[in-house]
Amino acid sequence: MTAKHQSGGRRAVAALLLLTSALAAPAGAETLQGALAKAYASNPTLTGARAGQRATDEGVAIQKASGRPALNLSGTYEESILKPTISFTSPQRTVNAQTQLSVPIYAGGQVRNGIKAAKTRVDAGQAQLRGTEMSIFSQTVAAYMDVIRDTAIVSLNRANVRVLEVNLQATNDRFEVGDVTRTDVAQSQSRLALARSDLQTSEANLITSKENYIALVGEAPDNLEPPPQLPGLPADPDSAVQVALRDNPDILAANKQREARAYDVKAAKGAVLPQVSAYTQAGYTNYLHSLNSSAQDANGNIIEGPQINKQAAAGVQISIPLYQGGRPGAQVRQNQALEAQAIEQAIETERGVIAQTRASYASWQASLETIKSAENAVSASSLSLEGVRAENSVGSRTILDILDAEQEALRARVQLVSARRNAYVAGFSLLASMGHAEADDLNLGAGALYDPMVNYKRVRGKWFDWDFDPAPRPVATRTVDTPAQNANVPAATTQQP
Incomplete structure (x- = not known):
């Protein structure tokens, strides 16, 4: 073996x-x-x-x-039911998506x-x-x-x-x-x-x-x-x-x-x-033409504000534990x-x-x-x-x-x-x-x-999140079907040791 x-x-x-x-x-x-x-x-x-x-x-x-790196994606859809009374730029609806990639560098x-x-x-x-x-x-x-x-x-x-x-x-x-x-x-x-x-x-x-x-x-x-x-x-x-x-x-x-x-x-x-990791993240927001925001250009014309917002960032994060309540x-x-x-x-x-x-x-x-x-x-x-x-x-x-x-x-x-x-x-x-x-x-x-x-x-080297094995099935055999045993002795059994 x-x-x-x-x-x-x-x-x-x-x-x-x-x-x-x-x-x-x-x-x-x-x-x-x-x-x-x-x-x-x-x-x-x-x-x-x-x-x-x-x-x-x-x-x-x-x-x-x-x-190993960790990649996460999150998304939301929000419909405003009651707008704030003092807000003139609050959108009626919003679609938001964010993704983040984190790569551990040092974990002590x-x-x-x-x-x-x-x-x-x-x-x-x-x-x-x-x-x-x-x-x-x-x-x-x-x-x-x-x-x-x-x-x-x-x-x-x-x-x-x-x-x-x-x-x-x-x-x-x-x-x-x-x-x-x-x-x-x-x-x-x-x-x-x-x-x-x-x-x-x-x-x-x-x-x-x-x-x-x-x-x-x-x-x-x-x-x-x-x-x-x-x-x-x-x-x-x-x-x-x-x-x-x-x-x-x-x-x-x-x-x-x-x-x-x-x-x-x-x-x-x-x-x-200390814990060190690198990260990158990106975001996307779409107000679906429900954002009440406008401005005037130099000629006095009304310009409708942007309905889409995009962002991206990358960096390195370091975390230095100072006190954790005695847990470590x-x-x-x-x-x-x-x-x-x-x-x-x-x-x-x-x-x-x-x-x-x-x-x-x-x-x-x-x-x-x-x-x-x-x-x-x-x-x-x-x-x-x-x-x-x-x-x-x-x-x-x-x-x-x-x-x-x-x-x-x-x-x-x-x-x-x-x-x-x-x-x-x-x-x-x-x-x-x-x-x-x-x-x-x-x-x-x-x-x-x-x-x-x-x-x-x-x-040992598998990394795919959906890499599952088939549902387990029994390998051992059951004995419920074996007949109840008796004390019969084969005719050829030697009686003298």
Whole structure:
């Protein structure tokens, strides 16, 4: 989108972030790259931020207008209803036209610093737009992974319900022949009821995740493909922080806002300096033969007075402020306070980015360790369940032991699914906090990227008063026509993590 520190090697690995999933995806499946591209094109938060940036672009043209010539034309038509009783030369009607051209020469630096402040705010806005992109992408990745996780959890819970139903039937059969007690049957019934309750909860969570996905992407999720590996992740939190301090758009935006406030102070100080401008004006008055004015020439002949009056003048005007009621001083102090606020906000933003980067790194590392532990737990619980069932068949284990082993195996699988989701989301959040998860980095497709400089270059030099844009139309897509989501799981969904 906008230029920033990045190398060819970084772009190469960034292209692998989502391109591999697009190449490997079967027909009809949705990839993470595709979901991000849809959010990039039609998410209302992002399209609204772009419109807001276009409004910020106009600040430059508005400030430039203060330093350009101003041309005004005024005209009046006056019909006298009641003439003054003591006036013998008052006209009955008058047409008057005046024009004035004013050219500012010196305004105490107000125009110059106002333009610099506006340009700096454009830079800040573009950095904020980059931050909005990464925020939407992070939310989209989280929503994408939530759907994958909750789909797997629903599948696991449905499989668990089926196992417990078979187990209850087997327990009832064994109770009929006196092999187990009523207590064993009650325990099986209890676990099945709890499993069905967990299934209903997981189905509700899946529906919620799908609806959140629709809110971000604009379309319902359809057979989401597993995401590719995340490249470019840092080796330690310190290196991540160093990259974030250099590339994070929130920090860049805060620093630019601070610079803009400094220009505001300089512009406000110009109010106490002399103002110089050049001007020219012309006037035309026509009394429409209603002016009662006459005179005699040397021969005694009556001469009717003039019915048209013309005038023109040009000059230079200088205005030296002597006292303005304390307004300039108050405005300077106000802008100095706002500059101080911007300085503190830049430090606050930097603190937040550092904390977010370190926290994301810690979360990512913890999730990776959790994945290892969960994989071991899945393997051990599966082996334990097989052993308990075998021992139960020879009478050395109870039905409760089987139920406990099945529950432990389910928890291990759910934990593994959740850990994989958390690791991926934390890794992407880490890239985002480093400033490496915007549209330029994700290879969303040639020609698909929004360049805010295009609009800025289009409007920065405009000077025509009637140069309007077409009436705005919505860019984001509505989701009112998307069907309400359900907890259906594709048949190909793998039940084992």
